Structures are given as C-alpha cells and as structure tokens.
Amino acid sequence: MTLFYIGIGSNDEAEKNCRQMIQALRQQFGRVWVSSLIQTSAEGGAAAKEKAADYYNAVACFESDASPASINGWCKRIEDQLGRVRGSLKCRADLDILQVVEDVRAVRISAIEEVYYRPLVEQLWNFQRGDPVSVFTDAVNLALEAGVKLGHQPRLLPELEFATA
Secondary structure, three states: OEEEEEEEEEOOOHHHHHHHHHHHHHHHHOOEEEOOEEEEOOOOOHHHHHHOOOEEEEEEEEEEOOOHHHHHHHHHHHHHHOOOOOOOOOOOOEEEEEEEEOOHHHOOHHHOOOHHHHHHHHHHHHHHHOOOOOOOOOOEOEEEEOOEEEOOOOEEEOOOOOOOO
C-alpha cells in the first residue's frame, strides 16, 4: 500500500468545508491520519493577500493502492462538489497531494513546496512513527461527529460506517 499525504485548505466557510473534506477522505479511503487544523495567511501577491481571507489548513494521510493520478482526480472532483471556483480569492476546498511514499520513513518534509504545510506534515509524520509530536496550541478545534474531534494534536480517525450529514 502507498501512503498519500494530502494538503487540506479552505478560506470560505473554512470549518464546514474542512470538515466535509476530511469526511470525504474517510468515506473514500477508510482510516485517515489527520494533523492539527491551523489558520494560515493567504499566499500570493500583495494585492491577493490583502483581499483573501486567512485559510484553515491541515494534512491528512491514508493508504491506497490507487495511482497518484486517480487520487488527484478524486481530489479535484471533491473540490468541485464543494463549490470550488478556481482562480477566485475565496477557496471553498483545496485538496492537493503533497507527497506519495511507500513507507512513512521515506517522507521528505523539505520536499514539500507549500511551506505552511511542512510543520503539519512533520507533526503527522512524528505521530505515525510514534515519536513526540508538535502541539499547536493555537489550533482550531473541529468537531467531526459525536465524540470525534480534531485539536492540538494529530489523530487517527476511524473508518466511517455510514455517510454523515
């Protein structure tokens, strides 16, 4: 099985859309490791940064035998289902493959282009290896369903038994 590290981001109804992206990942791929959810500044030129709202970002990881191309296609379909308008300063859903590895020991944090995802990948990577993890004290607390929440530390989310609203 291959490990896929996926960047999750939204700056339009961010909590709701991040929750829906995480739930979609769980429904499609089963067990999913998820980092803390943090708030980051918009990237781009000065004009874009002034006009765009801050993002909520997290990193998810799951195992799959699917090809990177099929995973990327699935990510783009979820973005479209959640109402993403490409090129807009408002981003309802952004799901990007950050890294694809055969073994958690092969993760290369420095190879991740989006600098704001690096501490989240490192947090998740350490968690998966059983090493001490970074705690984001300013993380966004996100309730996924009764008794399942994201917070200051990463967690392994169980497979969903049924679709949730």
